[in-house]
Every structure is written in structure tokens, then in C-alpha cells.
Amino acid sequence: MSFTSEVKKQICDDVLDTSAAKAQLCALLQMRASLHMNWQGMYLSFQTENATIAKHVFQRMKEQYQVDPRLSVLRKMQLKKNNVYRIQVYDKAQTILSDLKILTESGLHFAPPIQYTRSEKNARAYLQGCFLAGGSINDPKTTNYHCEISTHEEQMAQSIQKMMQRFYLPAKTIRRKNAYIVYLKAGDKIADFLKLCNASQALFDFEDSRIQRDFYNNLKRLDNCELANEMKALKAGKKQLDYIYALEQNENKVEISSKIRHVMEIRKKFPEASMNELCEQCYLAYGEIISKSGMKHRLGKIKEMAKPFLEDADA
Template sequence: MSFTAEVKNQICGAQWKTCCRKVQLAALIQMCSTMNITSQGMHIRIQSEHANTAKHIWKLLKEFYQVEPQLSVLRKIKLKKNNIYVIRVNSRALEILKDLGIYTEQGLQTHIPARMLRRDCCAQGYLAGAFLAGGSVNAPQTTNYHLEISVGEETLAKFLCRLMNRFYLPAKVIKRRNQHVVYLKASDKIADFLRMCKANDALFEFEDSRIQRDFLNSLTRLDNCELANEMKSLSAARRQLEDIEWILNYRSLDSLSPKLQHVIEVRRAHPEASMNELCERCYEEYGEQISKSGMKHRLAKLREMADQLRAHTDE
């Protein structure tokens, strides 16, 4: 089962208030249905590829409108060849659309009235219904985080975007072929959306995977940082040894000051030592306490002497 299917199953199985269930049904009918008028009257045809979503719609219709929806199952013959669940409502179709705010005297509406979503719980229920209708979310084990809701109308997409922004979910809208897609990319905001939709088990799985990935990424960054520092130290030590060789080719060790002699001796004896380790060796071997900045100063002095000798040789 895909992670998206798990999330939808948990939304359908969650405990929602009556008002929230009603706006969920409104979102599902608005995004998943077509209205047909025949000689027998008006009827609504609702379809979904997710079995529990279809069952959820069927139960909500019976709960609120005491109708007897007809359920049929079709099978795709292309691509994944999965089932399509079709619910047909033949009675009270117009009454249902009017009660849900989808149809008014001005005709079909792109979204339900704002008054139906004044309460935060209803707005969250509507977004959960929209996700059931056209949503998907990447599994947390994948390389990127992405949650989206696809709708046919740009006006509805912008309405969903504003509704998500109301809960500090920075959704954006793009057009993909003939669909308008409302999407979230930030992992913490996707977690907030799952929490809002009461997909608690999916939320725990998502957060657990996210924490593990972030932890492993932090370890990798630390390892890379330590490796880079080590390579940098080795490269600096190699240059310092080259400088020392240049100096000793032209001058005797005794001609240098004792402080420089100490640095040369410990560097030659410990070619892979870090700056801090050189300071410790100076103290252990010569009883001289020297700071890291003092060691850098002496090595810079050796570099300056070596550069002067190189310049003199080039002349």
C-alpha cells in the first residue's frame, strides 16, 4: 500500500465532528463528481480510485441525505489497470448540491461559501476532503518531500491555497497540463498538514523517517567536515615541510633562533600532526608553552624565509 493510500485510509477512519464531515462531503463531491441531466432528471456521478474514499462518500451521503447511492466498480484497461469506484446519486441531487453550497441561484460555484468554513475544524475538514479527492504525498523514505492536491479549476486551487495559508501552511499553485496543483514542499509543513487531517499513524511514520534522515544527514555533514579539515591540515603540513627543506638547504639549523628550531624539529618528527598537536609536542619535548596562534606565527615566519630563498634562487 502506498503512503498516500495509508494517509487517506486514516482520514476516512478518523473521528470528525458532524459539521466537519459535511464539508468533507462538499469537497469530495465538488472535486470528484459530474452533474448529469437526463430525461429522468438530474443525477450526480462521483468517482474515486481509492476504495475507502468511495466508501466514505457513500456513508456520508446516507448519513446526511438518507439516499440510496448506487455503487459500481470499473477497471482501467491502461497503465496500472486499477479499479475506479463510481457512486451514482439519482434522487435529491439538486437538493444535495444546494445544501452543500455547491449550487446556488447563480449556478455551480467554484468553492463552497466561506461561512461554512468559519470554524477552524470545518476548514481543516474541508482540506482533508480535498486531499481525499485529489491529494498525494511522497513516502517519507523518498529523496524529497512533496504533498499536493490537484484540482481542475484555478479558482478552487487558489481558494485551497488561501485556506492552507490560514493555518500557516505556505502552499503554492502551479499548472500541470490541464490541472492546477496546490503543493507543499517543506517537511515540517507537510507534517502539520497530516496532523491537521488526523492521519496520526502516517504522521508518526513521516516524522520518524524525517528525524532519522536528518540525523544521518547531520552525521554525513560532520564526517565530510572532519575529512575536509583533515585534508586541509595534511596539505598545510606538506607545504610547511617543503618550506623547511628549502630553508635547511641554504641555512644550518643552528643559525636559526631556538624557537624556530623547536618548530622545525617537531614538524619534521610529526609530519601529520595538527596545529594543536604541534603545540603539545613543543611542551613535551622542550618544555615550551606555545599557543595555537603563536605556532601559526612561527610557521608563517618559516614560510616567509622559504619564499625569500625561492625568490633569490629564481633570480
Template sequence: MSYSSDVKNELARLEGQKPCCEKAELVGVLRMSGALVLRGKHIGIHFSTENAALARRVLQVLKTNYQVQTEVVITRSRRLKKNNRYQVEVLPDSRVAEALRELQILPSEEAAKSKLLGRACCRKAFLRGVFMAGGSVSRPSGDYHMEIVTENEELARLILKIMNGFSLSARMTDRKNDFIVYLKDGDHIIDFLSIIGAHQSLLEFENVRIVKEMRNNVNRQVNCETANLNKVIRASVLQVACIRFLQSHGGYDLLPQKLKETAELRMQHPDISLNDLVEFTDGSVGKSGLNHRLKKIQQIAVIKGMDISEYV
């Protein structure tokens, strides 16, 4: 089961919601994935999903808040996974139109005066509904990404406005005939999960993210130390090669005494860094001075005809 499914299953099983929040959540679900069915003079509702928990949730909210007749039809998907598909049908009736007006899905003067999403708790419930019906979030072990996809540009802009009202810094883009509201920042995805009430999924996301960031930090540190070690080794190999070149080409004995002392020190300790090499001096020269002397030896070797390209 995907992480998105885990989040949606948790959300679909939330209890203790206020009636206003249940209705706001239902608005989000129906505006994302619901369809109106016209039979004669009456209107019905059709909602379809592969998530059994979400189907039960929609059915429960409808029965709790409205006197409507419902049916549930289970079909087998024709896609490769062949999952069950749950179709919630609200049979056409005059009471359905009243419910749709209250939910502001059908226009009415009373609905225009009400503020279904006026409260922060209801706006959170609305986001919960749209996510359950058309959202997805990637596992925190991979790239951070959460998106809500709809064909309705007006609805996408409403979702964007509400999310940014909670300081989530959501963005919107379009893909073919769809409009996508998305988050890419891990902190904002965690905030979004908290807002919609997915607290168990939030803890899982945070735990995986902490382990992931610790692993990344360790890898960065190891890579940095490895790079520094390789740099030390390359410098030491070049310095030893320059000294040996001078010894074999008659230039070593002509070196000034200080350079010769540094060369002998390097040949005695060919595998250590400059920081460690300084500890073997008599204290008369520091790291900078030691580095200057070794650079000077390298320059003399190049003047004598040494090709250092293979060491660089």
C-alpha cells in the same frame, strides 16, 4: 503502496465525525473530483477513484446524510498498473438537487445564507476531502513536498485561503491547465497532516524525519571533520616539504634559532595539527606564534626558489 495512499487510507477510515464535518468533507471530495450528470430534469452525481477506501467513504457519507439512490461500478484501469477503478453513481433524482444545494454545489438562497465552512472543524474536514480526492505528499525520506491539484482556479484559491487560515504558509502555482496549492516545509506538512486528522501518518512522517535529520547532522559533522583533517594534512605536508627543501638547498642552517627549533619540532611530529604541536613546546610559544614561524619558513623556502603550487 505510496505514502500518499497510506495517508488517504487512514483518512478514509476516520470515524466519529459530526454531520456538518461529513458534509464539508464531501464538498471537498466532490468539488475536486465529482461530476454532475443530467438526465431529463433531474441531476445525478458521478465520482470515480482508484482508492477503494475513499469510494466506501463517499458512499457512506452520501447514504448517512441524504436519501439518495447509489450504485457502485468497478472497472479495470487501462493504464499500465491496471488498478481497479471505483465509480460511485448517485442516480438522478429530485432529492439529489436538494443535497447539492445544501452542499452549496448548486446555487440557492438557503445555501447562500448558510455557512457550510463557517466552523474550524468543518474547514479541516473540507481540507481532508480535497486532499483525499486530489492531493499527494512525498515520503519524508525524500524531499518534503505536499500538493493539491485542481483544474479550478477558484477552488484552488479557496483551498489556499483555508490552509493559510491555519497558518500553514501554503503557496499556489499553475502547471499547464492545473492549479497547484503546495507546501514545501516539513513542519507545515506535519501541521497539515494533524489538521486533516492523519495522526498515524504524521507519527511516521515525524519518525522518519527525525532519523533523516540525525543522519544529515552526522554526515555534516563527518564532512566538516574530514575537511578539517584534510586541511591539517595539507598544511603539515607543505610545512615539511618547505623544511626539506631548505635542508637540501643550503638554507636550513641560515634560519634563526627560533625558526630552526620550530622546524625541528615539525619534523619530529609531521602528522599532527598546530593545536597538538603546541603541547610539545616548552610553553614559550602559542598556536599563533607557532603558525607565524611556520609561515615564515614557507616564505623563506619560496624566496629560495621552491614551487609550492602543487601543495596549495
């Protein structure tokens, strides 16, 4: 089961009171349902490829409106060839849409009814319905965090975005082909959205994966930094050895103090040592206490003294 399917299953298991259940059903129908007319009159059709959601909508309609929906299973003949679950309501179709404020005298509405989204509890339920109908979340183990809700109605997308911002979720909207996508990219905000939807177990799984992933990323970053520092130290050490060998070959032409000679000997013995390690070895070998800045200064002096001889060799 995908991570998105697991989140939707947990949302379907959430226990809601009557007003919140209607708010959730309203979002589901606005996002996925269609209204039809035939010789029997007006009927409502809802379809999904998710069996859990189909069962959930079927039960919600029976509980809230005491109707007997027809459930049929179709087989897609292209691409993944998944099952498509279609729910059709012939009795009370207009009553249901009117009660949910989707259908009024002015026509069909694709915006959250104030009556069902005024309270925070109902607004949460409405967003649950939106996610059930058109939402998805990348598995947190993948390379990036992404949560989105897709709808074909621009007004619906704008309404979802505003409602998410109401809960301090910085959602953005883009158009993708014939759909409008409301999305979140930040891992912590996706976690807040899962919490908002009462998908507790999915939230724990998401946070656990996110913590592990961030830990390994930080560890890898530190390893890379350490490796880069080691490479830098090796490169610097090689150059310092070149300066030292140049001085030794021309020691009759330049005056080298004992302190400089100590550093030259230590560097030759420990070509890969860091500054701190050179200071420590200098103390062990000669009993001389020298700071890191002092060591850097002496190595700089060696470079300054050796540079003329290297330039002569290049010439």
C-alpha cells in the same frame, strides 16, 4: 501501501460530527464529482481509484442524506490498469448539491461555502476532503518533502491556498498542464498539515523519518567538514615540510633560532598533525608551552625564511 494512501486511510477513519462531515463531503464532491442528465433526470457521479475513499464517500452519502448510491467497479485498460470505483446517486442529487451549497440558482460553485467553512473545525474537515480528492505527499524517506492538492478549477485552487494560509501554512499555487497545484515544500509545514487533518499516526511516521533523515544529513555534513579540514591540514603540512627542507638545505645561509628549529623537528616527526597536536608535541618534546597562534606564527616565519630559496630553485 504508499504514504499518501496511509494518510488518506487515517483521514477516512476520523470521526466527524454532522456539520464537519458535510464540509468534508462538499470538498470531495466539488473536487471529484460531476453532474449528468439522462432520461431519468439529473444524477451525480463520483469516481476514484482509491477503494477506501470510495467506501468513505458511499457511507457519507448514506448517513447524511439517506440515499442508496450505486457503486460500480471499472477496470482501466491503459497504463497501470487499476480499478476505478464509480458512485452514482440518482435520488436527491439536486437536493444534496443544494444542501452543500455547490448548486444554487446562479449555477455550480467551486469555492468553499461560508456556511461549511466558517468554523475552524469545519474548515479542517473541508481541507481533509480536498486532500482525499486530489492530494498527495511524498514519502518522507525520499530526497525531498512535497505535499500537494491538485484541482482542475483555478477558483478552487485559490480557495484551498487561502484556507491553508488561514492555518499559517504558506501554500503556493502553480499551473501544471491542465491542473492547478496547491503545494507545500517545508517539512515542518507538511507536518502541521498532517496534524490539521488529524492523521496522527502518519504525522508520527513523518516526523520520525524526518528526524532520522535530518540527523543522518547533519552527520554526513559534519563528516564532510571533518574530511575537508583533514585534507586542508594535510595540504598545509606538505607545504610546511617543503619549506623546512628548503631551510635545512640552506641553513648555512640563514640564521635559524632554537624555537624555530623545535617547530621544524616536530613538524617533520608529525607531518599530519594539527596545530593543537603540534603544540602538545612541542611541550612533550621540549617542555615549551606554546599557543595555537604562536605555533601559527612560527610556521609562518618558516615559510617567510624559506620562500627565497624556493623561488631561486624555481628560477
